[in-house]
Amino acid sequence: MRYAECPTVSVSTTIETPAAEVWDIVSDITLPTRFSTELRAVEWIAGHDGPALGARFVGRSFHEASGEWQTTCEITGFEHERLFEWTVLGAGGETSSIWRFRISPVGAATVELEMWFQMGPGRGGLNFAIDAMPDKEERIVARRLSEHRANMERTLAGVKGLAEAAAPTSPRSQP
Numbered sequence: 001m002r003y004a005e006c007p008t009v010s011v012s013t014t015i016e017t018p019a020a021e022v023w024d025i026v027s028d029i030t031l032p033t034r035f036s037t038e039l040r041a042v043e044w045i046a047g048h049d050g051p052a053l054g055a056r057f058v059g060r061s062f063h064e065a066s067g068e069w070q071t072t073c074e075i076t077g078f079e080h081e082r083l084f085e086w087t088v089l090g091a092g093g094e095t096s097s098i099w100r101f102r103i104s105p106v107g108a109a110t111v112e113l114e115m116w117f118q119m120g121p122g123r124g125g126l127n128f129a130i131d132a133m134p135d136k137e138e139r140i141v142a143r144r145l146s147e148h149r150a151n152m153e154r155t156l157a158g159v160k161g162l163a164e165a166a167a168p169t170s171p172r173s174q175p
Contacts, residue, residue, distance in 0.1 A: 001141050003130055006121050009145045011152045012114040017163040019103050019111050023081040025159050026101040026113070027051045035158040036151045038063050045072070053078040057086075066125055071096070094122030109167070113159060115152045119145070 001007045015022055025031060029042045029051065041060040048055040053075055060070045076098070077085025083102055090096035098118040103111050119126070119141070126144055130137045 001138055001145075003120055003126065003137065003141055006118055007141060007145055008116065008118045009149045009152065010114055010116045011149060011156055012112055013156045013160050014106065015111050015113055015160050015163050016109065017111065017167040018109050019081040019105055021166060022103050022111050022113055022159065022163050023084075025162050026103070027084045029057050029086075031159070032151075032155050035154040037154075038147075038151060040068075051075060051078065051084065059088075066128075069125060088124065090122040090124055092122075096120065096122045096124030113156060115156055117145075117148050117152065 029044070032039045033042055038061045039059055040062055042057055044050070045056040045058060048057065055075045057073050058070055059073055060068065062068045072089045073086045074089060075085065076087045077083045077100060081103060083100065085098065085100040087095050088097040088099070097120065098116075100114075100116040102114040102116065104114070106112050126140065129140050133140065
């Protein structure tokens, strides 16, 4: 798999909580900082103070292989209780990656939550490693996707734990 192919990774889980509860959790831009091994801090850019289409925020990350960096992100998909998506902007405002949460109702109080990631099409930090070792591009891309998958799985497990802990007790589980 090559970077130019815009590879993706997706993970999902079922959560026994209404969509509104899950939405409140995943539309908080600071959420991934609680579970990711890389993302350290997130804050709204001046003029933006909450999730809305076109709102921008800055994320600060760290990886032992590449050190610290920050990115500017823009919310590019926003459908209340359904979709929360942001694009990481690279040099010149091009898309270096896309991240997305999709909430799909399964029942009255159950949802399927998917977290999805796309690498590229614009250049991102990974391109420096690929430029330095072009013969290892496929391995570099596969490893990075694997790292993202692991962080995404941690994030979804965290969302599930938060959402189900906050959910009201169902009548059938009461004595």
